[in-house]
Structure formats: C-alpha cells, structure tokens
Amino acid sequence: MKQETSAALTALADRVKGAASSVGKTPVVIGFDAFVDESLRIVGERTSPVSFKALPTISDFGAWASASAGRSGSREFVCEEIVAGGCSVNMGDGIASMGFPLNAFSGVGTPANPAFGSFVEKCVSVDPVGMEPGRALVTEFDDGKLMFCSFSHFANFTPEYLKEQMADGRFANACSQAKGIALTSWSVYPYMTDCWRYLMDEALSGISHRPHFFFDLADPASRTKEDMVDLIDTIGGFEKIGRVTLSVNGNEANRLASAVGLNEADETPAELERLSSELRERAGISEFSIHLVKTAVTATASGVAKIDGPYCAKPVRSVGAGDRFNAGFFAGLMLGLEPEERLQLGAASSGFFVRNARSASCQELTCFIRSWAAGEFDDG
Template sequence: MLSHHHPDKLNALADRLLSAEVTTDRLPVVMGFDAFVDESIRIVGQRHSPESYQPMPTIADFGSWANAATGQSGLREFVCEQVTAGGCTVNMGDGIATLGFPLTAFSGVGEPPHPVFADFIAKCKTVHSLGMDPGRAIVTEFDDGKLMFCSFSHFANFTPAYLREQIADGVFRTACEQASGIALTSWSVYPYMTECWKFLVEEVLAGMSHRPHFFFDLADPASRTADALVEMLDALMGFESIGRVTLSVNGNEANQIARALKIDEAGSDAKSWERLANEIRTRAEISETSIHLIDSATTATTETVTTVSGPYCIKPKRSVGAGDRFNAGFFSGLLLGLNPADRLRLGNASSGYFVRRAESASWSQLIQFLREWAADAIVS
C-alpha cells in the first residue's frame, strides 16, 4: 500500500524520536568493511573564464559528447570540486554515528588512516582498518545523476583466510556480541565476500544468543555475474539463523537481482516494486527486503509490504551517499523497533536531509526536518 507523506504521521514520528534520542547511546552498532577516497568532479561544458565555467548538465549530454568522439578522439576538462571520505560503510556509518549510535567500524581506511577519514574516525567509538587501504572513486556528478569510476583491485585480497587472520584477536566477535545491529556493506566490490560471509556465519558469529539485527547493502552489482548474485542471496540465509536479516537495495540493484533470479523486473508503479521486494525476500528466506528509489521507498517483511513517498529533491547539493543515508535512517528505525512505514519515513528523511545539506543529520536536525516535511516547508 502506498503511503503519501501524511503530516500527522510525520509529526507523530518526530514526537517518537524525541523520546528515542536518549536511548541511541545504548544501541551499539558494528559495521564493515569498505572505505573509499571519493574525488567529486564536474565535467566542464563551457569555460567562461579561468574562474568560472558551465558544467555539462546531464549524463545524456556526456553520452552524446563521448559518442560523437567514436573513431576520433575527445578531450574534456574536469574540475575536482572536493575530496571526501566515501564507501558504504563510511557513508552509512557517518549517518549512524551522527545520530548518536556508538559505532565500531571495521573499515579499510588505511594504516595509518588516510587523512580524509579523520572526521569519520572522530565520530566513531573505534575504527579498525583490518590492514586494508581504501579504494578510490572518481565521482562524476551531473544534474540528473552520477557516474562513478572506481579502483579497488586490492579488495581481492579480502578472503576468508585474510579475514580470519585480521580478526584472530577476538575484537570483532566481542563487538558483535555487544551490538544491537551489524551492517555489512558493499558486497559487489569484494570478489570473495560471499565466502567471507559464510566464514562469519560458520566460524565467528555462531553461538551468539542475543539475535542482533543484520543489515546488508550490495553497492551496484552490475559487474558481477547472475550466479554470484544468487550465491550471495543464498548466503544471507545463514545470518537469519543468528539474527533478523534485512537486505537493502536501490531500484537498479533490485532489478539486477530480478534478472539473476529470472523473475519479472519492477517498473514505474509502486505495486511492481512491492511485488519484487517481497519476491526477493521470499527467495532469500530472510526477514525483510527494502528498495529505495529517488522519490519513494518500499519494504517487504514477513507480515506486510509498505511503500512510503519521499521528500524528492530536484537538484541535490550532493547525491553520492544519499542511499547510504537512507540506510542509516532505516537501520536506526530497525534498532529502535519502529514499524515498517516509520522505518521508511526515517530513511527518506535522513536521505532527504543529506541531499539538501551535503552532510548527515543529527538527531535534532532529523526531527526538525520531519516537522518541516510535514508542513510542506522543505525545498524540493
């Protein structure tokens, strides 16, 4: 069922969050394992002076220019607008930590850590690099989306044997035993992550009695085979025996899973996304699958399927990391025991705040954003 923004429900959620704020420090979170150094660039469309230029506005414009260079060559200037900490663990973790949850991150920020991660590390309870350097991402921003060109071939070293060696001191297991939630992100960029998940289930996390929330994010799996996607879904089942599993994907990732499973892709209507979310959840035999789009989000649990519209932003200040902030808000709702529709609202609000401000929301900022959303007072 599609739920529009319902001012009364947004205000009720804001009221609920006011009381929840004092409990976040008692809900520790563990996250792993990726980190990226993101260089955000704009392609110059027209240079007016040494100080000013008009960026190439859309991905289609870029595509037309690149296509016209076929059989010849092409040259374009790009401007690096900022260098930021990136990667799903870092971006989602920044959202989680900014909301006040004690975060222990096992994230490849480098040894010593790359300076770009200083703010993230300061927000966390602890960050363990697991001896891994960050990946690198050239993030090409356009008005209608982004193209990301990533370098992470060294992530192939992240195998079960490597992970066993890095967590042999027991710190990871202890952190997980104390955690209310455990989020494992960016499956797509690690060739052996499915095997690592199986190792965690069978040798590291087995025997935990408190049944934490498990949360999984894939990052775009376009470069992975259909067989690898199916094996990944099968591996999620193992975590369900230890805790409650949620898989969170965007629309593009959901349809890639649909093709791998040979089931119908979703289209433009909410019903098709609800069907797909539920089919993926059922096939994976897990507690929940959520799908977030730019203007709405859907989640399917064993009891219900719900869609909530979001505070759409036509021209984001920053779009890279928006899905990760949705995940931070949604996961916060899981940890606080919110109902599915309110989890989606919290995810949409967290993402909506981020794309407008280019930073994660604090608890008070998120509550204020919900109030403004309820009053139709946010800029789209």
C-alpha cells in the same frame, strides 16, 4: 500532502525525539569497505579562468561521448573536493552522526587516510582490518552521478585473510554487544560471499542475542548471475543468528530478480511491492527494502509498506544519498520503528543529506521530519 501522511510524519518526529536518549546506549557494528572519493564536475563551458558552467546532465555527457566515437574527445574535470567514501563509511557516518556508538571495521588505511578524519572522530573505534581504501572518481550531474572506481586490492579480502585479521577477537566482541550489524558493498569484493559464510559459521557463531543484520550490495553490474544466486542462497543463513534486512536500489533489485528468475519491476508502486515481496521470500529473510529517488518500499512477513520521500530536484550532493537512506532505515530498526516509519526515517536522513551535503544529527532529523510534515519540501 495528505493529512494522514502529515500526521504520521509528526508522530514519527515525536518518536525520534523521544528516542534520542536511548540512541547513545545502542551500539552498532559496520564493515568493511572504504574509498577516497574525488568529487568532480565536467566543464561544459569555461566562462573565465576561475569560473565555468558544468555539463548539467548525464545525457549531455553521453551525447558528447557518443559524438567522439571514431574521433577523439577531451574534457576538463574540476576536482571540487576529496572526501571519505564507501558504503560502510557513508552509512556509518549517517549512523554515528545520529549518536549511535559505532565500531567500524572499515579499510581506511594504516594510518587512516586524512580523508577519513571526521569519520574516525565520530566512531567509538575504527579498525582498518589491514586494508587501504579504494579510490573513486565521482562525476556529479544534476540528474545523477557516474563513479569510476579502483579497488583491485579488495581481491585480497578472503575468509583466510579475514580470519587472520579477526584473530584478536575485537570484531566478535563488538558484535556480541551490538544491537545491529551492517555489512556493506558485497559487489566490490570478489570473495565476500565466502567471507559472509565465514562470519556466519565461525566469527559470529557464538552470538545469542539475535541482533539485526543489515546488508547492502553496492552496484552488482560487474558480477555474474551465478554470483548473485550464490549471494541470495547464502544471506538467509544469517537468520539463524539474527533478523536479516537486505536493502537495494531499483537497479540492484532488478539485477537480483533477473539472476534468480523473477520478473523485473518498473517504478510503479504495485511492481515495486511485488518484487520486494518476491525477493524477500526467495532470500528467506525477514525484510527486503527497495529505495528509489522518489519512493521506497519494504517487505516483511506482515506485508509491504511504501512511502514517497521529500524529493529534491537539485541536490547539493547525491553521492552517498542511498547510504544515508540506509543509515536512517537501520536506525529505525534499532529504535523498533514500524516498517513505514523506517522508510520515512531513511528518506529523511537521505533528504537532509542531499540538501546539506552532510549527515544529520537526531535533532536535525526531528526538525527535518517536522518540516516535511508541514509540506515545506517539493515531493515531485
């Protein structure tokens, strides 16, 4: 690891440690999705009634599925655990674990599904906004994950529905006190762009303290180009209320680029920097971040920052890693960190998660960053 990178990480660890006392005084709001995730492994070879070797890679699974075309195929799935999921819950868990007071407006069910017990305990409050959680079958592999989701009832989430659910003023009141507001999983809600317009024009119109707004898409593969253009044309409107950041992964960035007529990017640093800058300008927002497994960039009006993260070749859990990156990055915004430091904190939050299958506290993040600075992780 380069000496200057090590020094920068050490300085970041000191800043995070010094800011720990202020975290508990920095309220945050997040919404709106929640999923119950069934984490599955696909059996490659059954070695005994109680043990098996899992199919290691997505390519192995794809080869088996392709070979079954025109015939039939059957594979055993083993459910390893049932856990809380969804971007607002996963990102919120990362934020709340650091100690930020979190008011979550997430569809965990009424009463809350038992899978969300730990998450609910970490939050100041959880309002299910009248929604039951979606369901996700999550197949884990050494090189990634495949998720099969059911959430057709999310189509009921419309501006009219949202207005009814927010009539008591709890959401507006929480946002009026929050330093940061995160809105996630646009892709799984057919009418979320309209809902964001409602929030911008009505529910949040009285806010004057200019909080940070953080937006996440989730995979927009099922959405039309017209939907994505409408999204981009809408999101910049939040700049009149606060400072807007949109965070996406590499695939999501390229889908947005294609929709708005920009050239897609490969994973080279120069291309990622170009695309993040162009998408920021096209959206008319303060910041646009792109994160990949090994690297991340973020573009602001001052330029583009880039970091290489603490790569983990064999993650204990990968589902939710991007949400923990967002949690760390968002925390960096709350703490007033510089763009490169925000990326590093996001990478540390994600890096801790994939190695421990849980979110980190502020103290744990500080220790992790010091270990990263000392070169203890294989950065690929």
